[in-house]
């Protein structure tokens with residue numbers, strides 16, 4: 001059972017002293033939005049909150065920090081005084097990074113998520129695998145738990161919904177998600193500004209990154225794939241191994257059912273991103289490589305030389321999906 005009573009979740013939050021709310025590693029808009037929204041709602045009720053992110057928050061989401069008390073980034077790499085551990089948009093504890101591995105005595109108290117691969121690991125949980133964003137889940141259940149969706153909370157939630165749904169264009173977007181988003185806009189969230197800042201804008205470095213991805217691209221029937229070497233990434237002025245939207249871009253090619261991007265990381269492993277159209281479940285392929293995600297968008301990180309990893313992953317993807 002992946003849904004506990006919301007009253008139990010609310011009571012656990014009420015009884016906590018200091019609550020740690022985590023973003024996941026390589027935080028995306030849904031993760032940042034969900035952590036901020038939940039944390040701010042708790043702060044509004046006078047709770048002490050620690051916003052935790054092992055990885056840095058990408059610059060495109062910094063505009064949300066205008067809503068913090070001091071206008072600064074509230075995220076810290078590890079919890080300090082927490083007695084309640086909340087993990088939104090997280091399908092397994094390792095998705096927050098090393099913290100729960102380094103502290104096996106600490107278990108997550110509350111998980112609110114939308115990943116089909118969620119293992120049900122948390123003491124209390126509310127998982128809706130058919131909902132397009134964790135921020136959609138929160139926009140729905142936070143008022144039911146008695147939280148008020150203020151302008152800043154609505155902005156954070158809309159940021160998560162826009163980015164995780166590719167601006168309401170993914171196959172899992174439903175009218176409920178649109179209605180929840182409309183309510184958030186009624187509460188003061190600025191649709192255009194959030195779309196432009198968190199979703200559409202890209203840097204010149206990202207354009208350079210796309211140029212490399214295009215050069216390395218291969219089309220094999222209905223599969224498009226490419227790779228980015230560490231040396232190429234650094235030459236383009238990009239330090240991170242994020243996919244910068246390039247996997248989606250390949251996946252939007254006419255006739256392509258699945259796209260894969262292989263990114264060489266700084267520690268001799270390869271980060272793999274899959275995207276697919278309905279009918280091609282890339283989550284099961286990602287899970288077979290120790291990763292996870294959604295039917296239409298998944299990821300994994302595999303140790304090994306990039307050419308070997310590319311071959312293994314492409315063979316497996318074809319075997320499982322085509």
Ligand SMILES: [Mn+2]
Nearest residue numbers: 030089134164
């Ligand atoms: Mn998400």
